[in-house]
Amino acid sequence: MNLALRDIRHNLGRFLLTCLGLGLLLGVALAMVGIYRGVVEEALSLAHGLRADLWVVEAGSRGPFAEASRIPGDVREAVARLPGVIAAGGVTFQTVEARHAGGPDAAPAPEPGLAEDWVRERLGEAGRQRIGTVLRLQVVGYEPDRPGGPPSIVEGRGIGRGRREMVADRGSGLAPGAMVEMGGVRFRVVGLTARAVSTGGDPVGWITLRDSQELQFRLTPPAARRAQQGGGGGQPQDTVNAVIARLSPHARVEEVAAGIRRWKHFAALTAPEQEVVLTRSVVERARRQIGLFTVVLLLVSAVIVALIVYTLTMDKMREIATLKLIGAPDGSIVALVMQQALMLGAVGFAGGTTLLLAAKDAFPRRVLLGPEDVGSFGLVVFGICLLASLLGVRYALRIEPAQALGG
Amino acid sequence: MRAPLVELVGVAKGFGEGEARVQALSDITLSAMPGEVVGLRGPSGSGKSTLLNLVACILEPDAGLLRLAGETVWQGRWAPGDLRALRREKIGFIFQFHNLLPFLDAIDNVALALTLNGVPLAEARRRARDLLDYLQVGKRASAMPAKLSGGEAQRVAIARALANHPRIILADEPTAALDSERAQVVMDLLRRVAREQSATVLVVTHDEKIFSRFDRLIGLRDGRIETETRPSTAEDV
Structure with missing residues (x-):
């Protein structure tokens, strides 16, 4: 009982x-x-999604997630030539407050050629007037056909050769065809990914490296931007935050990394090292x-x-x-x-x-x-x-x- | 020759220390034979409940000898063995407010006492049903205690006390919560059980209406036996 x-x-x-x-x-x-x-x-989501074996970053930094890292874009060529490297691509990362008209369930824009008219209609005749719903995005700039792009497209298509296109994560609430404004530039969402978020939990959006470099320039404070345009100092525009490399299965990651670490001004992190930085430092x-x-x-x-x-x-x-x-x-x-x-x-x-x-x-x-x-x-x-x-x-x-x- | 089932010789019990010490019982000597129904009466603080608790092996005497069912239970110290097992096997308890477990129905309240003694549940329920029938509450076997009348609940409690065929039945004010008619019924039941099972029934009571139902009535005052009478006029039931 x-x-x-x-x-x-x-x-x-x-x-x-x-x-x-x-x-x-x-x-x-x-x-x-x-x-x-x-x-x-x-x-770890973004780092895993980019499927990098090696991260080449600015010397003395543990970037690009933990610290600021800025290296010349042409470093990619040098990394790609290293024995054991099968592909390399420059990437940029920046957190942006984007705006999109009509809220998360915004109706798709009409044909690409009519997009500007559609935006004008939605945002008013002022055109550049910054209205609409604010959306925080982690924007990744990458070179199409090179490492750094979205892991998989669950809806729509990937970025083609054209400019002003974006692949966004589904968590942003954007639908394919939606228009997004960042730094005064409008992007059209062409595809969606699933569960791609930054270390802070913001949805990730992918744009081309050229667009992202322009975006970085536009988001720079005006004084620095003027100096940069006049060639009087500041950062050159062809910079990336990191170069990521994929290695041949037979290559020894540590050896390639050790080779890069011997270069002046650059540091290299293997994928496991990047994970440690992310879990032990960024979100610790x-x-x-x-x-x-x-x-x-x-x-x-x-x-x-x-x-x-x-x-x-x-x-x-x-x-x-x-x-x-x-x-x-x-x-x-x-x-x-x-x-x-x-x-x-x-x-x-x-x-x-x-x-x-x-x-x-x-x-x-x-x-x-x-x-x-x-x-x-x-x-x-x-x-x-x-x-x-x-x-x-x-x-x-x-x-x-x-x-x-x-x- | 029949031996007493309850035997106390020179038993004493006090509470507290030093000046605050209260002598609850002094030099108590009494015995109760099988089949005998003994009443313990007296004013509050006279030591009735303490005496009952000593016989129930709930309290430890300070001096004297306590013998239950022919075995010396306490003499200077407790005899080796499990007191709870002794209570389970040899003593049945009936309380003032029946103390049935509120979450068990009548039959399981009785069966519980049997299962605690190692009887399988099915067999325990069969025997519990027989006991409830014997005490004329078989029809209320599946009722929860809250749904039983005072008399029914007390009869279920008596069935539980009798479940393991104890030789000693201790009852603490068993009729206090009953009207006089039901009180007489309960006392008749106890007398019948005492006769049929050769058990000793020891009852603490204030209830003058039932004094006539005892074979012997022991009056306590200030922890001592003051009177001992044989009031029983009732015919054996």
Whole structure:
């Protein structure tokens, strides 16, 4: 006869209400685990998507994600000529506040030739007037047919040879055909990718390297731009943030990297080194913050479970005293308390997990949960409930059988 | 020759230390034979409940000798063995407010006492059903305690107390929550059980209406036995 189950059935409403509260708390804690995983996944998403074996960046920097890196565009030629390198491409990265008319569900623009008319109609006769919905994008400039382009197109097409085209991530809410304005230049979205985001969680947009260099120039402060145009200083326009290289399967990445590191003014990072920079440096604070918050939430859950179990045990003081008086062994009393704590945890965990899995796509940042995460979290909840029940067990074992007697 | 089932010799019990010490029982000597229904009466603080708790092995005496069902349970210290198992096997308890577990129906409240003694659940439920029928509450077997009347609940509690055929039945104010008619029914039941099962029934009570149902009535005052009478006029049931 399972006393814990019978007691729960007797007070089912109260038990389910308690489970609902605990489930919400555990759901939030599990969401933090998912967000933690999502932050790491998003941090690596762009680097993985570019499928680079080697990153050539400015000497003394760990760029382009961790620090500023700017190198001449023609470095690509030198890298491409290295033994073992099968392809190399210059890339730029910049975070841009773009605007697009009509909101995320903007209707596709008409034919390319009529795009300007369409924009004028949408943005008003002023034409250049900056109106529309603001959209934060991580813009990657790359050379078509060279490494650095979008990983895969899920809708529409890739960028052709033409200018002012863009492939955007689906997370931006843009549809193929939508017009986007950045730095006073308008781009037409021609294709979409899936789940390509920057380390900060912004959707990624790809444009040609020439367009991105122009964009970088346009977004430079006016004084620096004037100096640059007059040849009086500042950065030359043909620069990239990094050159990425893909190597032959037989090439030894470390040897190629070591060769580049011997060049003056340049540094090289292998793909694993880039991952370390991304996870240990770029998102380290966010990772630790979320990790710490998760631990705090789990501790709060443990305290709450302990209090619930303690209260449930206190409510059963007379019943437990009666059980002791009629000869129930301590094992039966401990089982009653612990089983209830575990059932509470199990139902709360199941409820919280179901709720989170149903709602995770509504989170602004990616919530990534694998079966192993859910399984591990379940084990943690099991441990928490087991530990939390000890308070109730201690109370139950201290109840005197004599407390069953009298009024 | 029949031996007493409950035997106390020179038992004493006090609470507290130093000047705050209260002597709850002093030099109590009494015995109860099989089939005997013994009442313990007295004003509040006279030591009735303490005496019941000593016999139930819930409290430890300070001095004297306590023997239950022929075995010495306490003499200077507890005899080796599990007191809870002793209670489970030899003692049945009936409480003032029945103390049925609210989350078990009537039949499982009785069956629980049997399963604690190692009886398989199906067999325990069969025996519990027989007991409830015997106590004329078989029709309420599947009712939860909250749905039982006071008399029904007390009969279910008696069934639970009898489930393991205990030789000693201890009852703490078993009729306090009942009207006089139901109180008489409960006392008749206890007398019948005592006779049929050769058990000793020890009842703490204030209820003068049932004094006549005892074979022996022991009056306590200030922790000592003050009176001992044989009021029973009721015919054996």
